[in-house]
Amino acid sequence: MILQILLSGIATGCIYGLVALSFVLVYKATEAVSFMQGELLMVGAFAAVALTAAAGWPVWLAVAVAVAGMALAGALVERLALRRAMGQPHLTAVLLTFGLGLMLRGGVTTVPAATHSAHQLPLPGLMGQVEIGTLTVSLAHLGVIAATVLSCAALAAFFRFSRAGLALRACSENPRIAAMMGVSTTGMHTLAWALGAALAALAGILMAPVTFVHPGMGVVALKAFPAAVIGGMHSLPGALAGGVFIGVAEALAGRYLPEGANHVTAYVLMLVALLCFPRGLFAGRAT
Amino acid sequence: MRSALTLIGLVVLTVLALGLDYGLGQLAFVATWAVAGLGLVIILGQSGQISLGHGAFLAVGAYLQAGWVAMGGPALLGLAVALAGGALLGALASLPGRRLGGLAFGMSTLAVALIVEEALVRFGGLTGGASGLSVPPMTLAGWAVVDPLHQCAVSAAVLALALMACRRLLNSRLGRAWRAVRDDEGAASASGVDAGHAKLLAFAVGGALGALAGALYAHWLGYLSPEQFGLHLSFELLMLVFVGGASRLMGAVWGAVVIVALPQAIALLRDTLPDGVANMAGLELVAFGLVLVAVVLWRPAGLVR
Numbered sequence: 001m002i003l004q005i006l007l008s009g010i011a012t013g014c015i016y017g018l019v020a021l022s023f024v025l026v027y028k029a030t031e032a033v034s035f036m037q038g039e040l041l042m043v044g045a046f047a048a049v050a051l052t053a054a055a056g057w058p059v060w061l062a063v064a065v066a067v068a069g070m071a072l073a074g075a076l077v078e079r080l081a082l083r084r085a086m087g088q089p090h091l092t093a094v095l096l097t098f099g100l101g102l103m104l105r106g107g108v109t110t111v112p113a114a115t116h117s118a119h120q121l122p123l124p125g126l127m128g129q130v131e132i133g134t135l136t137v138s139l140a141h142l143g144v145i146a147a148t149v150l151s152c153a154a155l156a157a158f159f160r161f162s163r164a165g166l167a168l169r170a171c172s173e174n175p176r177i178a179a180m181m182g183v184s185t186t187g188m189h190t191l192a193w194a195l196g197a198a199l200a201a202l203a204g205i206l207m208a209p210v211t212f213v214h215p216g217m218g219v220v221a222l223k224a225f226p227a228a229v230i231g232g233m234h235s236l237p238g239a240l241a242g243g244v245f246i247g248v249a250e251a252l253a254g255r256y257l258p259e260g261a262n263h264v265t266a267y268v269l270m271l272v273a274l275l276c277f278p279r280g281l282f283a284g285r286a287t
Numbered sequence: 288m289r290s291a292l293t294l295i296g297l298v299v300l301t302v303l304a305l306g307l308d309y310g311l312g313q314l315a316f317v318a319t320w321a322v323a324g325l326g327l328v329i330i331l332g333q334s335g336q337i338s339l340g341h342g343a344f345l346a347v348g349a350y351l352q353a354g355w356v357a358m359g360g361p362a363l364l365g366l367a368v369a370l371a372g373g374a375l376l377g378a379l380a381s382l383p384g385r386r387l388g389g390l391a392f393g394m395s396t397l398a399v400a401l402i403v404e405e406a407l408v409r410f411g412g413l414t415g416g417a418s419g420l421s422v423p424p425m426t427l428a429g430w431a432v433v434d435p436l437h438q439c440a441v442s443a444a445v446l447a448l449a450l451m452a453c454r455r456l457l458n459s460r461l462g463r464a465w466r467a468v469r470d471d472e473g474a475a476s477a478s479g480v481d482a483g484h485a486k487l488l489a490f491a492v493g494g495a496l497g498a499l500a501g502a503l504y505a506h507w508l509g510y511l512s513p514e515q516f517g518l519h520l521s522f523e524l525l526m527l528v529f530v531g532g533a534s535r536l537m538g539a540v541w542g543a544v545v546i547v548a549l550p551q552a553i554a555l556l557r558d559t560l561p562d563g564v565a566n567m568a569g570l571e572l573v574a575f576g577l578v579l580v581a582v583v584l585w586r587p588a589g590l591v592r
Binding site for chain 2: 084092094095096101108226268
C-alpha cells in the first residue's frame with residue numbers, strides 16, 4: 001500500500017520535476033520568470049494528440065515531432081517577444097509570459113475538437129497495469145519515471161559533454177565573462193527557451209497517459225514553482241529533486257491528512273522552504 | 288489639476304456613453320479597483336517588491352466583510368475589520384520572502400494566494416464554498432447603498448481617503464524608507480533604514496488596501512465565489528499597475544479605468560466580428576492575452592516610468 005502511494009507520488013513528482021526543470025533552465029539563463037510553462041506543456045500534449053489522432057502518424061514519431069516543434073516554438077517566442085523583456089524588472093517577463101500563456105490557452109480552446117471531448121495519448125506499452133509480487137503497478141507511472149530518468153540523463157550529458165551545453169552553463173553562471181569568451185549570449189537565451197519549451201512539452205506528453213489532455217492541464221505547472229524554490233531556484237538537479245519531493249509529499253498528504261490538504265501541501269512546503277531553507281533544501285553546488 | 292479635469296471629463300463621457308445607471312455602476316468599479324491598485328503601487332512602485340497574489344488580499348477583505356455583515360455588524364466597522372485582516376495577511380505573506388527580497392516575495396505571495404483560494408473552497412460552512420455566497424447591500428447608519436449613484440459616491444469617497452492617506456504615507460519617514468529600499472537596499476540599510484521592516488509595512492499597507500477594495504467589491508457585486516479571486520485577478524491587478532504606471536499614485540486610477548474598460552471593449556469588438564468567429568470559446572482569453580502582450584512589448588519598462 002505505502003509502496004504504491006510512494007510510486008504514484010514519484011511519478012507525479014517526475015512531471016512536476018520536469019516542468020520545474022524547464023522553468024529553472026529558462027530562469028537561470030535569461031532571468032525570466034516564466035508563467036507559460038504550463039501552457040507550453042498543454043500545447044505540446046495537444047500537438048502530439050493532434051498528430052496521432054487527426055493526422056494518423058505513429059505515436060513515437062508524433063511525440064518526437066511535437067517535442068521538436070515545441071522547441072522551435074520556444075525559440076521563436078524568445079526571439080519575437082521575450083528578448084524585449086531582457087534586463088527589465090522580473091514583472092515584465094512575468095506579465096509577458098502570462099499574456100502569451102493566455103493566448104495559447106485561449107487559442108487551443110477555440111478549436112472545438114480540443115474542448116468537446118477528452119483526449120488520451122495512446123503511448124504503446126504504457127497502458128494497463130503489471131503485478132510485481134503483491135504490488136499492482138500502473139505501467140504509465142513506471143513509464144513516466146523511466147522517461148524522466150532517460151531525458152535527464154540526456155540533458156546531463158548535453159550539459160557535460162557538448163560545446164553548446166558548456167556555453168549555456170557558462171552563460172547562466174556569468175553572462176558577461178561568457179560573452180568575453182566568445183559565447184553568443186543571445187543565442188544561448190534562444191537555446192534555453194527552446195530546451196525549456198521542449199522539456200515542458202515532454203512533461204505534457206508524459207502526463208497524457210495518466211490524466212486526460214485538456215486545455216486546463218497547464219495548472220500542473222503551478223507546482224513547478226514550489227519545486228523550483230525547494231530546489232533553490234538555481235539548481236537543475238535541485239528542481240527535479242524538489243519536484244519528486246513535492247509529488248511524494250502530496251501523495252502522502254492525500255492518504256494521511258484530511259481531504260483537501262494535498263491541494264495546499266506544495267504551497268505550504270514552499271513557504272516553509274522560503275522561511276527556513278532560503279537557498280533550497282538541497283543547497284549544493286550549482287550546475 | 289489637469290488630471291482632475293481629465294478625470295471629470297472621463298466621468299461625464301462614461302455616463303453619456305453607457306447611460307446613467309450602468310455608467311455610474313462601472314465608475315464604482317473603477318474607483319474600487321483603483322483602491323486595490325494603490326496597494327500594488329506601494330508594493331511595486333514605491334518599495335520595489337513584487338506581489339503575485341494580490342487577489343488573495345481582495346478575497347480576504349471581501350469574505351471578512353460578507354461575514355461581518357452577515358453577523359449583523361455595521362458595514363463601516365466591517366471595512367475597518369477588512370482593512371486589519373488584509374494588513375495582517377499582507378504582513379504574514381511577506382514574512383517568508385523577507386530575508387531574500389525580490390522574487391521570493393513573488394513566490395511567497397503566490398503560495399499564500401493559492402492557499403487562500405483553496406481554503407475558501409474547503410471551508411464551505413463559512414464561505415459558501417465553490418457555489419458562492421450572496422452579500423447584502425451595504426447599509427451606512429440605516430441608509431442602504433443600492434443605487435449606482437450612491438455606490439459610486441461611496442467608492443469615490445473611499446478612493447479619495449485612500450489617496451490622501453497614501454500621499455501622507457509617501458511623504459512620511461516610511462515613504463522615504465520605501466523609496467530608499469527600492470533604489471538601493473544596501474545603501475538604505477547602511478543609512479539606518481530598517482529594510483526588512485519597511486518591506487513588511489509595504490506589504491501590510493498593500494494588503495490592507497487590497498482588502499478594503501475587496502470589501503467594497505463584495506457589496507457592489509452582491510455575490511462572492513472563490514474563483515473570482517484566483518490567479519487571474521492577481522494578474523489583472525498587476526496589469527492595472529503596469530498600464531497606469533507604478534511610479535505615481537494616480538497610476539492606479541488610470542490603470543483601473545483601462546482594466547474596467549477592457550472587457551467592455553472586447554465585448555464591443557466581439558459584436559463586430561462574424562458570428563462564426565464571435566461565438567468561439569476562448570476568444571476573451573486570446574483578446575486579454577493579446578492586449579497584455581501588446582502593452583508589455585510596447586513599453587517593456589512600464590513599471591519604472
